[in-house]
Amino acid sequence: MGAAVLVEYIPLMVLFALALAVVLAIVFVTPLVGPKKYSEEKMDAFECGSDPIGQARSRFSVKFYLIAITFIVFDVEAVFVIPWAVIFQDLGWYGFGVMSFFLAILTLGLVYEWKSGGLEWD
Protein backbone atom coordinates (compact mmCIF):
# COMPACT_ATOMS: atom_id res chain seq x y z
CA MET A 1 0.00 0.00 0.00
CA GLY A 2 2.68 2.47 1.06
CA ALA A 3 4.81 1.91 -2.02
CA ALA A 4 1.77 2.01 -4.31
CA VAL A 5 0.77 5.42 -2.95
CA LEU A 6 4.30 6.72 -3.50
CA VAL A 7 4.32 5.52 -7.12
CA GLU A 8 1.21 7.64 -7.67
CA TYR A 9 3.20 10.71 -6.67
CA ILE A 10 6.28 10.08 -8.85
CA PRO A 11 4.84 11.97 -11.87
CA LEU A 12 3.97 14.85 -9.56
CA MET A 13 7.59 14.94 -8.37
CA VAL A 14 8.86 14.97 -11.95
CA LEU A 15 6.39 17.70 -12.87
CA PHE A 16 7.38 19.87 -9.89
CA ALA A 17 11.08 19.49 -10.66
CA LEU A 18 10.68 20.31 -14.35
CA ALA A 19 8.29 23.21 -13.80
CA LEU A 20 10.59 24.67 -11.14
CA ALA A 21 13.60 24.35 -13.42
CA VAL A 22 11.79 26.05 -16.30
CA VAL A 23 10.37 28.99 -14.33
CA LEU A 24 13.65 29.62 -12.50
CA ALA A 25 15.53 29.47 -15.80
CA ILE A 26 13.17 32.02 -17.31
CA VAL A 27 13.38 34.33 -14.31
CA PHE A 28 17.16 34.17 -13.82
CA VAL A 29 18.54 33.60 -17.33
CA THR A 30 16.42 35.78 -19.63
CA PRO A 31 17.42 39.04 -17.84
CA LEU A 32 21.01 38.34 -18.99
CA VAL A 33 19.98 38.55 -22.65
CA GLY A 34 18.55 42.04 -22.71
CA PRO A 35 20.56 45.28 -22.63
CA LYS A 36 21.41 47.06 -19.37
CA LYS A 37 21.23 50.84 -19.46
CA TYR A 38 21.22 52.60 -16.12
CA SER A 39 19.41 55.86 -15.55
CA GLU A 40 18.21 57.16 -12.24
CA GLU A 41 14.77 58.17 -13.47
CA LYS A 42 14.07 54.75 -14.94
CA MET A 43 14.80 53.05 -11.64
CA ASP A 44 12.14 55.10 -9.85
CA ALA A 45 8.78 53.53 -9.14
CA PHE A 46 6.28 54.48 -11.85
CA GLU A 47 4.08 57.38 -10.85
CA CYS A 48 2.86 58.83 -14.13
CA GLY A 49 6.20 60.44 -14.90
CA SER A 50 6.58 62.66 -11.85
CA ASP A 51 8.96 61.91 -8.96
CA PRO A 52 7.48 59.33 -6.54
CA ILE A 53 5.99 60.92 -3.44
CA GLY A 54 6.84 59.08 -0.22
CA GLN A 55 7.04 55.35 0.28
CA ALA A 56 4.66 52.92 -1.37
CA ARG A 57 4.47 50.80 1.78
CA SER A 58 2.05 53.13 3.49
CA ARG A 59 -1.19 52.34 5.26
CA PHE A 60 -4.13 50.90 3.36
CA SER A 61 -7.79 50.26 4.02
CA VAL A 62 -8.64 48.06 7.00
CA LYS A 63 -11.29 46.34 4.89
CA PHE A 64 -8.65 44.14 3.32
CA TYR A 65 -7.86 42.72 6.77
CA LEU A 66 -11.56 42.11 7.43
CA ILE A 67 -11.86 40.21 4.16
CA ALA A 68 -8.81 38.13 5.09
CA ILE A 69 -10.29 37.23 8.49
CA THR A 70 -13.67 36.34 6.98
CA PHE A 71 -11.86 34.26 4.39
CA ILE A 72 -10.12 32.20 7.09
CA VAL A 73 -13.47 31.38 8.73
CA PHE A 74 -15.22 30.33 5.53
CA ASP A 75 -12.25 28.57 3.98
CA VAL A 76 -11.95 26.41 7.09
CA GLU A 77 -15.66 25.76 6.66
CA ALA A 78 -15.03 24.58 3.11
CA VAL A 79 -12.24 22.33 4.40
CA PHE A 80 -14.76 20.68 6.75
CA VAL A 81 -17.50 20.48 4.12
CA ILE A 82 -15.44 18.77 1.40
CA PRO A 83 -14.63 15.48 3.23
CA TRP A 84 -18.20 15.38 4.48
CA ALA A 85 -19.52 15.84 0.93
CA VAL A 86 -17.38 12.96 -0.38
CA ILE A 87 -18.81 10.40 2.07
CA PHE A 88 -22.24 12.02 2.22
CA GLN A 89 -24.09 9.12 0.57
CA ASP A 90 -22.83 6.74 3.26
CA LEU A 91 -23.70 9.03 6.14
CA GLY A 92 -27.34 9.53 5.14
CA TRP A 93 -29.74 11.55 7.26
CA TYR A 94 -27.44 11.51 10.28
CA GLY A 95 -24.67 13.27 8.32
CA PHE A 96 -27.22 15.66 6.87
CA GLY A 97 -28.49 16.63 10.33
CA VAL A 98 -25.04 17.14 11.81
CA MET A 99 -23.81 19.17 8.88
CA SER A 100 -26.98 21.28 8.76
CA PHE A 101 -26.30 22.25 12.37
CA PHE A 102 -22.70 23.16 11.54
CA LEU A 103 -23.69 25.13 8.44
CA ALA A 104 -26.50 26.88 10.31
CA ILE A 105 -24.01 28.23 12.86
CA LEU A 106 -21.73 29.46 10.07
CA THR A 107 -24.62 30.97 8.16
CA LEU A 108 -25.55 32.82 11.34
CA GLY A 109 -21.98 34.09 11.38
CA LEU A 110 -22.32 35.27 7.79
CA VAL A 111 -25.65 36.98 8.58
CA TYR A 112 -24.06 38.67 11.61
CA GLU A 113 -21.12 39.92 9.57
CA TRP A 114 -23.48 41.08 6.81
CA LYS A 115 -25.70 42.98 9.28
CA SER A 116 -22.80 44.55 11.14
CA GLY A 117 -21.41 45.87 7.86
CA GLY A 118 -18.25 43.77 7.61
CA LEU A 119 -18.96 43.04 3.94
CA GLU A 120 -19.71 46.63 2.90
CA TRP A 121 -17.19 48.54 0.80
CA ASP A 122 -18.66 52.03 0.96
Added chain:
Amino acid sequence: MTLLIEFAIALLKVLVIVFGFVMALGSLMTLTERKYSAFMQKRWGPIRAEVLGFRFGGLLHLVADGVKMILKEDFIPSGANRNIHTIAPAMGLFTAMVIFAIIPFADAWCTGLALPVEGMDLCFGFDDAEALQSAQPAAVATFAPTHPYFQIADLNAGLLYMFAITGIGVYGTALGGWASNSKYSLLGGLRASAQMISYEVSMGLSLAGLLMVYGTLDVNEMVREQGALLWGTVPMWGILVQPFAFFLFLTASIAESKRAPFDMPEAESELVAGYFTEYSAMKFGIFSLSEFVMVVFIGAICATLFFGGWQVPWLYADGFHFSGDSMLAAASGGAWTAGELQSYVQASTPDIALPYGLVVFLRIGCFLTKIILMIALQLQIRWTLPRFRYDQIMFLGWKILLPASLINLFITALAILLLR
Protein backbone atom coordinates in the same frame (compact mmCIF):
# COMPACT_ATOMS: atom_id res chain seq x y z
CA MET B 1 13.94 -1.19 -12.61
CA THR B 2 10.18 -0.74 -12.44
CA LEU B 3 10.82 2.51 -10.63
CA LEU B 4 12.98 3.65 -13.53
CA ILE B 5 10.16 2.83 -15.96
CA GLU B 6 7.74 4.79 -13.79
CA PHE B 7 10.09 7.77 -13.96
CA ALA B 8 10.40 7.45 -17.72
CA ILE B 9 6.62 7.30 -18.20
CA ALA B 10 6.16 10.25 -15.84
CA LEU B 11 8.75 12.29 -17.72
CA LEU B 12 7.09 11.51 -21.03
CA LYS B 13 3.64 12.45 -19.70
CA VAL B 14 4.90 15.72 -18.22
CA LEU B 15 6.74 16.66 -21.41
CA VAL B 16 3.81 15.89 -23.69
CA ILE B 17 0.97 17.23 -21.55
CA VAL B 18 2.48 20.26 -19.81
CA PHE B 19 5.18 21.40 -22.22
CA GLY B 20 3.76 20.02 -25.44
CA PHE B 21 0.13 20.91 -24.92
CA VAL B 22 -0.49 23.29 -22.03
CA MET B 23 2.37 25.71 -22.59
CA ALA B 24 1.82 25.64 -26.33
CA LEU B 25 -1.87 26.40 -25.95
CA GLY B 26 -1.07 29.01 -23.29
CA SER B 27 1.24 30.92 -25.59
CA LEU B 28 -1.16 30.46 -28.48
CA MET B 29 -3.75 32.15 -26.26
CA THR B 30 -1.80 35.43 -26.42
CA LEU B 31 -2.58 35.52 -30.13
CA THR B 32 -6.03 33.95 -29.86
CA GLU B 33 -7.21 36.57 -27.40
CA ARG B 34 -6.25 39.40 -29.73
CA LYS B 35 -7.70 37.61 -32.74
CA TYR B 36 -10.94 36.90 -30.88
CA SER B 37 -11.36 40.52 -29.82
CA ALA B 38 -10.65 41.57 -33.38
CA PHE B 39 -13.25 39.11 -34.60
CA MET B 40 -15.83 40.51 -32.18
CA GLN B 41 -15.02 44.10 -33.11
CA LYS B 42 -14.83 43.55 -36.88
CA ARG B 43 -11.10 44.15 -37.11
CA TRP B 44 -8.31 42.03 -38.54
CA GLY B 45 -6.22 41.78 -35.40
CA PRO B 46 -2.49 41.05 -35.63
CA ILE B 47 -1.59 40.13 -39.24
CA ARG B 48 1.51 42.20 -39.97
CA ALA B 49 4.42 39.96 -38.93
CA GLU B 50 5.78 38.18 -41.97
CA VAL B 51 8.70 36.05 -43.10
CA LEU B 52 9.55 36.29 -46.80
CA GLY B 53 6.05 37.55 -47.50
CA PHE B 54 4.27 34.73 -45.66
CA ARG B 55 2.03 35.84 -42.81
CA PHE B 56 0.44 32.58 -41.65
CA GLY B 57 -2.68 34.42 -40.47
CA GLY B 58 -0.79 36.29 -37.75
CA LEU B 59 0.78 33.20 -36.23
CA LEU B 60 4.23 34.74 -36.50
CA HIS B 61 3.27 37.36 -33.92
CA LEU B 62 3.67 34.61 -31.33
CA VAL B 63 7.35 34.23 -32.17
CA ALA B 64 7.84 37.97 -32.56
CA ASP B 65 6.29 38.69 -29.15
CA GLY B 66 8.38 36.02 -27.45
CA VAL B 67 11.64 37.19 -29.00
CA LYS B 68 10.84 40.81 -28.21
CA MET B 69 10.19 40.06 -24.56
CA ILE B 70 13.45 38.18 -24.15
CA LEU B 71 15.46 40.93 -25.84
CA LYS B 72 13.99 43.77 -23.76
CA GLU B 73 15.81 45.22 -20.78
CA ASP B 74 14.84 43.59 -17.52
CA PHE B 75 15.18 46.07 -14.66
CA ILE B 76 14.18 46.09 -11.02
CA PRO B 77 13.12 49.44 -9.52
CA SER B 78 15.61 50.79 -6.99
CA GLY B 79 13.22 50.65 -4.03
CA ALA B 80 12.05 47.11 -4.73
CA ASN B 81 12.84 44.00 -2.76
CA ARG B 82 15.07 42.32 -5.35
CA ASN B 83 14.63 38.66 -4.34
CA ILE B 84 10.87 38.68 -3.93
CA HIS B 85 10.47 40.81 -7.05
CA THR B 86 12.32 38.12 -9.01
CA ILE B 87 10.64 35.08 -7.45
CA ALA B 88 7.02 36.34 -7.61
CA PRO B 89 6.39 35.85 -11.36
CA ALA B 90 8.04 32.43 -11.16
CA MET B 91 5.58 31.41 -8.46
CA GLY B 92 2.68 32.48 -10.62
CA LEU B 93 3.76 30.42 -13.63
CA PHE B 94 4.81 27.47 -11.45
CA THR B 95 1.33 27.10 -9.94
CA ALA B 96 -0.31 27.52 -13.34
CA MET B 97 1.86 24.70 -14.72
CA VAL B 98 1.63 22.15 -11.90
CA ILE B 99 -2.14 22.50 -11.53
CA PHE B 100 -2.58 20.50 -14.76
CA ALA B 101 -1.38 17.34 -13.03
CA ILE B 102 -4.94 16.27 -12.21
CA ILE B 103 -6.54 16.74 -15.63
CA PRO B 104 -7.27 13.38 -17.30
CA PHE B 105 -7.04 13.59 -21.10
CA ALA B 106 -8.47 10.09 -21.51
CA ASP B 107 -9.37 7.18 -19.29
CA ALA B 108 -6.58 5.06 -17.88
CA TRP B 109 -5.38 2.36 -20.28
CA CYS B 110 -6.78 -1.14 -19.91
CA THR B 111 -4.70 -4.13 -21.00
CA GLY B 112 -6.98 -6.89 -22.26
CA LEU B 113 -10.74 -6.86 -22.50
CA ALA B 114 -12.63 -3.72 -21.44
CA LEU B 115 -16.43 -3.58 -21.45
CA PRO B 116 -18.88 -0.99 -20.17
CA VAL B 117 -20.82 -2.07 -17.08
CA GLU B 118 -23.76 0.28 -16.52
CA GLY B 119 -21.95 3.14 -18.23
CA MET B 120 -18.50 2.64 -16.71
CA ASP B 121 -15.70 0.88 -18.55
CA LEU B 122 -14.24 -1.97 -16.54
CA CYS B 123 -11.32 -4.30 -17.18
CA PHE B 124 -12.00 -8.01 -17.05
CA GLY B 125 -8.48 -9.38 -17.15
CA PHE B 126 -9.29 -11.55 -20.20
CA ASP B 127 -7.95 -11.23 -23.72
CA ASP B 128 -11.28 -11.33 -25.54
CA ALA B 129 -15.02 -11.86 -25.16
CA GLU B 130 -14.86 -15.61 -25.86
CA ALA B 131 -12.47 -16.15 -23.00
CA LEU B 132 -14.80 -14.18 -20.76
CA GLN B 133 -17.87 -16.13 -21.84
CA SER B 134 -16.30 -19.48 -21.13
CA ALA B 135 -14.93 -18.32 -17.79
CA GLN B 136 -16.34 -19.39 -14.47
CA PRO B 137 -18.07 -16.45 -12.71
CA ALA B 138 -15.83 -17.01 -9.70
CA ALA B 139 -12.80 -16.27 -11.88
CA VAL B 140 -14.24 -12.99 -13.22
CA ALA B 141 -13.03 -10.03 -11.22
CA THR B 142 -13.63 -6.61 -12.71
CA PHE B 143 -11.46 -3.61 -11.93
CA ALA B 144 -11.08 -0.05 -13.13
CA PRO B 145 -8.35 0.55 -15.77
CA THR B 146 -5.05 0.82 -13.97
CA HIS B 147 -2.54 2.57 -16.23
CA PRO B 148 -3.08 6.37 -16.15
CA TYR B 149 -1.12 7.15 -19.32
CA PHE B 150 -3.21 10.18 -20.20
CA GLN B 151 -3.21 11.93 -16.83
CA ILE B 152 -0.05 13.11 -15.11
CA ALA B 153 -1.03 12.02 -11.61
CA ASP B 154 -4.20 10.10 -10.82
CA LEU B 155 -4.45 11.36 -7.25
CA ASN B 156 -7.23 10.13 -5.01
CA ALA B 157 -7.32 13.62 -3.51
CA GLY B 158 -7.39 15.26 -6.96
CA LEU B 159 -9.70 18.19 -6.31
CA LEU B 160 -8.05 18.96 -2.97
CA TYR B 161 -4.78 19.25 -4.89
CA MET B 162 -6.46 21.73 -7.21
CA PHE B 163 -7.71 23.83 -4.28
CA ALA B 164 -4.27 23.73 -2.67
CA ILE B 165 -2.51 24.92 -5.81
CA THR B 166 -5.01 27.71 -6.53
CA GLY B 167 -4.46 28.78 -2.90
CA ILE B 168 -0.72 29.09 -3.54
CA GLY B 169 -1.50 31.07 -6.71
CA VAL B 170 -2.39 34.08 -4.58
CA TYR B 171 1.22 34.45 -3.39
CA GLY B 172 2.65 35.23 -6.83
CA THR B 173 0.41 38.25 -7.35
CA ALA B 174 0.38 39.45 -3.73
CA LEU B 175 4.17 39.27 -3.41
CA GLY B 176 4.74 40.74 -6.86
CA GLY B 177 2.56 43.71 -5.97
CA TRP B 178 4.19 44.21 -2.60
CA ALA B 179 7.81 43.75 -3.65
CA SER B 180 7.70 46.35 -6.43
CA ASN B 181 7.48 49.23 -3.95
CA SER B 182 5.16 51.19 -6.20
CA LYS B 183 1.76 52.48 -5.17
CA TYR B 184 -0.01 51.11 -8.20
CA SER B 185 1.54 47.70 -7.71
CA LEU B 186 0.64 47.61 -4.04
CA LEU B 187 -2.98 48.55 -4.71
CA GLY B 188 -3.19 46.02 -7.52
CA GLY B 189 -1.66 43.30 -5.35
CA LEU B 190 -4.03 44.06 -2.47
CA ARG B 191 -7.05 44.03 -4.73
CA ALA B 192 -5.90 40.82 -6.37
CA SER B 193 -5.35 38.97 -3.11
CA ALA B 194 -8.63 40.14 -1.55
CA GLN B 195 -10.52 39.18 -4.70
CA MET B 196 -8.84 35.82 -5.10
CA ILE B 197 -9.38 34.69 -1.52
CA SER B 198 -12.99 35.91 -1.60
CA TYR B 199 -13.82 33.79 -4.63
CA GLU B 200 -11.82 30.80 -3.45
CA VAL B 201 -14.45 30.15 -0.79
CA SER B 202 -17.36 29.95 -3.23
CA MET B 203 -15.19 27.99 -5.66
CA GLY B 204 -14.71 25.26 -3.05
CA LEU B 205 -18.29 25.27 -1.81
CA SER B 206 -19.84 25.24 -5.29
CA LEU B 207 -18.01 22.00 -6.06
CA ALA B 208 -19.13 20.35 -2.82
CA GLY B 209 -22.47 19.44 -4.42
CA LEU B 210 -20.63 17.66 -7.23
CA LEU B 211 -18.54 15.78 -4.68
CA MET B 212 -21.74 14.61 -3.00
CA VAL B 213 -23.17 13.29 -6.26
CA TYR B 214 -20.00 11.47 -7.33
CA GLY B 215 -18.76 10.56 -3.87
CA THR B 216 -15.09 10.96 -4.75
CA LEU B 217 -12.31 13.55 -5.05
CA ASP B 218 -10.53 11.56 -7.76
CA VAL B 219 -10.95 13.56 -10.96
CA ASN B 220 -10.68 10.61 -13.36
CA GLU B 221 -13.21 8.69 -11.28
CA MET B 222 -15.61 11.64 -11.55
CA VAL B 223 -15.29 11.61 -15.33
CA ARG B 224 -15.88 7.84 -15.40
CA GLU B 225 -19.09 8.28 -13.43
CA GLN B 226 -20.30 10.86 -15.94
CA GLY B 227 -20.56 8.04 -18.48
CA ALA B 228 -23.58 6.56 -16.71
CA LEU B 229 -26.81 6.90 -18.66
CA LEU B 230 -29.69 8.71 -17.01
CA TRP B 231 -33.05 7.02 -17.75
CA GLY B 232 -31.12 4.68 -20.01
CA THR B 233 -30.39 7.31 -22.64
CA VAL B 234 -28.90 10.64 -21.48
CA PRO B 235 -25.22 10.73 -20.40
CA MET B 236 -25.11 11.91 -16.78
CA TRP B 237 -22.78 14.87 -17.26
CA GLY B 238 -22.06 17.21 -14.36
CA ILE B 239 -24.04 20.03 -15.95
CA LEU B 240 -27.19 17.87 -15.76
CA VAL B 241 -26.87 16.89 -12.12
CA GLN B 242 -25.46 20.23 -10.91
CA PRO B 243 -26.49 22.94 -13.41
CA PHE B 244 -26.47 25.68 -10.80
CA ALA B 245 -23.00 24.74 -9.54
CA PHE B 246 -21.56 25.14 -13.04
CA PHE B 247 -22.48 28.81 -13.21
CA LEU B 248 -21.27 29.44 -9.66
CA PHE B 249 -18.00 27.66 -10.38
CA LEU B 250 -17.43 29.36 -13.73
CA THR B 251 -18.03 32.81 -12.21
CA ALA B 252 -15.78 32.10 -9.25
CA SER B 253 -12.98 30.71 -11.37
CA ILE B 254 -13.05 33.58 -13.87
CA ALA B 255 -12.81 35.93 -10.88
CA GLU B 256 -9.95 33.76 -9.61
CA SER B 257 -8.10 34.20 -12.89
CA LYS B 258 -8.42 38.01 -12.52
CA ARG B 259 -9.63 38.56 -16.08
CA ALA B 260 -12.33 40.90 -17.33
CA PRO B 261 -15.00 41.49 -16.09
CA PHE B 262 -13.10 40.83 -12.84
CA ASP B 263 -9.86 42.56 -13.83
CA MET B 264 -9.88 45.18 -11.07
CA PRO B 265 -6.36 44.18 -9.90
CA GLU B 266 -4.95 45.35 -13.22
CA ALA B 267 -7.52 47.97 -14.13
CA GLU B 268 -5.38 49.84 -16.65
CA SER B 269 -7.41 53.04 -16.56
CA GLU B 270 -6.70 53.58 -12.87
CA LEU B 271 -3.82 51.33 -11.78
CA VAL B 272 -1.63 51.39 -14.94
CA ALA B 273 -1.14 47.61 -14.92
CA GLY B 274 -1.85 46.72 -11.30
CA TYR B 275 0.48 44.29 -9.59
CA PHE B 276 2.83 43.95 -12.58
CA THR B 277 3.30 47.66 -13.26
CA GLU B 278 7.00 47.47 -12.33
CA TYR B 279 7.77 44.33 -14.31
CA SER B 280 9.51 44.34 -17.64
CA ALA B 281 10.82 41.94 -20.28
CA MET B 282 10.18 38.24 -19.75
CA LYS B 283 8.99 38.61 -16.14
CA PHE B 284 6.12 40.67 -17.45
CA GLY B 285 5.59 38.01 -20.10
CA ILE B 286 5.44 35.31 -17.42
CA PHE B 287 2.64 37.10 -15.60
CA SER B 288 0.49 37.26 -18.72
CA LEU B 289 1.50 33.73 -19.74
CA SER B 290 0.39 32.32 -16.38
CA GLU B 291 -2.90 34.18 -16.75
CA PHE B 292 -3.46 32.53 -20.12
CA VAL B 293 -2.46 29.12 -18.81
CA MET B 294 -5.04 29.59 -16.06
CA VAL B 295 -7.64 30.28 -18.75
CA VAL B 296 -6.74 26.97 -20.36
CA PHE B 297 -6.96 25.28 -16.96
CA ILE B 298 -10.39 26.73 -16.21
CA GLY B 299 -11.55 25.51 -19.60
CA ALA B 300 -10.12 22.08 -18.88
CA ILE B 301 -11.52 21.73 -15.36
CA CYS B 302 -14.98 22.97 -16.39
CA ALA B 303 -15.01 20.48 -19.27
CA THR B 304 -13.81 17.75 -16.91
CA LEU B 305 -16.23 18.31 -14.07
CA PHE B 306 -19.34 19.51 -15.88
CA PHE B 307 -19.13 18.43 -19.52
CA GLY B 308 -18.08 14.83 -19.25
CA GLY B 309 -14.31 15.32 -19.56
CA TRP B 310 -12.96 12.80 -22.06
CA GLN B 311 -16.35 11.11 -22.41
CA VAL B 312 -17.70 11.10 -25.94
CA PRO B 313 -21.49 10.81 -25.56
CA TRP B 314 -22.57 7.15 -25.78
CA LEU B 315 -19.04 5.98 -26.63
CA TYR B 316 -17.67 3.23 -24.38
CA ALA B 317 -14.66 0.94 -24.46
CA ASP B 318 -16.10 -1.32 -27.18
CA GLY B 319 -18.01 1.22 -29.26
CA PHE B 320 -21.20 3.24 -29.25
CA HIS B 321 -24.06 2.13 -26.99
CA PHE B 322 -27.11 4.32 -27.55
CA SER B 323 -29.05 2.83 -24.67
CA GLY B 324 -28.22 1.24 -21.36
CA ASP B 325 -29.91 -2.03 -22.40
CA SER B 326 -27.01 -3.11 -24.61
CA MET B 327 -24.53 -2.92 -21.73
CA LEU B 328 -23.67 -5.39 -19.02
CA ALA B 329 -25.68 -4.92 -15.86
CA ALA B 330 -23.75 -4.67 -12.62
CA ALA B 331 -23.36 -7.87 -10.69
CA SER B 332 -25.87 -8.16 -7.89
CA GLY B 333 -24.06 -8.87 -4.66
CA GLY B 334 -20.56 -8.40 -6.03
CA ALA B 335 -20.35 -11.41 -8.39
CA TRP B 336 -22.27 -12.63 -11.40
CA THR B 337 -23.88 -16.04 -11.36
CA ALA B 338 -23.01 -18.34 -14.27
CA GLY B 339 -26.34 -17.76 -16.06
CA GLU B 340 -26.24 -13.99 -15.56
CA LEU B 341 -22.74 -13.67 -16.98
CA GLN B 342 -23.57 -15.76 -20.06
CA SER B 343 -26.70 -13.80 -20.89
CA TYR B 344 -25.13 -10.42 -20.12
CA VAL B 345 -22.11 -11.00 -22.30
CA GLN B 346 -24.33 -12.20 -25.13
CA ALA B 347 -26.65 -9.19 -24.77
CA SER B 348 -23.73 -6.78 -24.63
CA THR B 349 -23.19 -5.82 -28.24
CA PRO B 350 -22.37 -2.20 -29.10
CA ASP B 351 -24.56 -0.45 -31.68
CA ILE B 352 -21.41 0.59 -33.55
CA ALA B 353 -18.36 -1.50 -32.64
CA LEU B 354 -15.00 0.29 -32.56
CA PRO B 355 -11.49 -0.89 -31.61
CA TYR B 356 -10.26 0.20 -28.17
CA GLY B 357 -7.36 2.26 -29.53
CA LEU B 358 -9.69 4.30 -31.74
CA VAL B 359 -12.00 4.88 -28.76
CA VAL B 360 -9.13 6.35 -26.73
CA PHE B 361 -8.11 8.51 -29.69
CA LEU B 362 -11.68 9.82 -30.12
CA ARG B 363 -11.86 10.56 -26.40
CA ILE B 364 -8.68 12.64 -26.42
CA GLY B 365 -9.94 14.54 -29.47
CA CYS B 366 -13.33 15.13 -27.86
CA PHE B 367 -11.73 16.43 -24.67
CA LEU B 368 -9.49 18.86 -26.57
CA THR B 369 -12.54 20.11 -28.47
CA LYS B 370 -14.37 20.67 -25.20
CA ILE B 371 -11.40 22.59 -23.76
CA ILE B 372 -11.29 24.84 -26.84
CA LEU B 373 -15.03 25.49 -26.64
CA MET B 374 -14.74 26.42 -22.95
CA ILE B 375 -11.84 28.76 -23.73
CA ALA B 376 -13.95 30.38 -26.46
CA LEU B 377 -16.75 30.84 -23.91
CA GLN B 378 -14.35 32.61 -21.55
CA LEU B 379 -13.05 34.85 -24.33
CA GLN B 380 -16.62 35.68 -25.32
CA ILE B 381 -17.38 36.69 -21.71
CA ARG B 382 -14.13 38.63 -21.45
CA TRP B 383 -14.83 40.74 -24.53
CA THR B 384 -18.56 41.17 -23.89
CA LEU B 385 -18.88 42.37 -20.31
CA PRO B 386 -17.53 45.68 -18.99
CA ARG B 387 -15.42 45.77 -15.84
CA PHE B 388 -17.14 45.70 -12.45
CA ARG B 389 -16.48 48.20 -9.69
CA TYR B 390 -14.54 46.79 -6.75
CA ASP B 391 -17.46 46.99 -4.33
CA GLN B 392 -19.58 45.13 -6.90
CA ILE B 393 -16.99 42.37 -7.08
CA MET B 394 -17.01 42.00 -3.29
CA PHE B 395 -20.80 42.15 -3.26
CA LEU B 396 -21.02 39.39 -5.85
CA GLY B 397 -18.49 37.21 -4.09
CA TRP B 398 -19.70 37.39 -0.51
CA LYS B 399 -23.38 38.24 -0.75
CA ILE B 400 -24.44 36.33 -3.86
CA LEU B 401 -22.06 33.50 -4.69
CA LEU B 402 -21.38 32.37 -1.12
CA PRO B 403 -25.04 32.14 0.01
CA ALA B 404 -25.98 30.68 -3.39
CA SER B 405 -23.39 27.93 -3.10
CA LEU B 406 -24.52 27.16 0.46
CA ILE B 407 -28.12 26.88 -0.77
CA ASN B 408 -26.98 24.71 -3.68
CA LEU B 409 -25.16 22.46 -1.21
CA PHE B 410 -28.24 22.17 1.01
CA ILE B 411 -30.64 21.43 -1.86
CA THR B 412 -28.27 18.86 -3.37
CA ALA B 413 -27.97 17.07 -0.02
CA LEU B 414 -31.74 17.04 0.41
CA ALA B 415 -32.33 15.87 -3.16
CA ILE B 416 -29.82 13.02 -2.87
CA LEU B 417 -31.40 11.77 0.36
CA LEU B 418 -34.97 12.03 -0.94
CA LEU B 419 -34.31 10.49 -4.36
CA ARG B 420 -32.23 7.48 -3.39
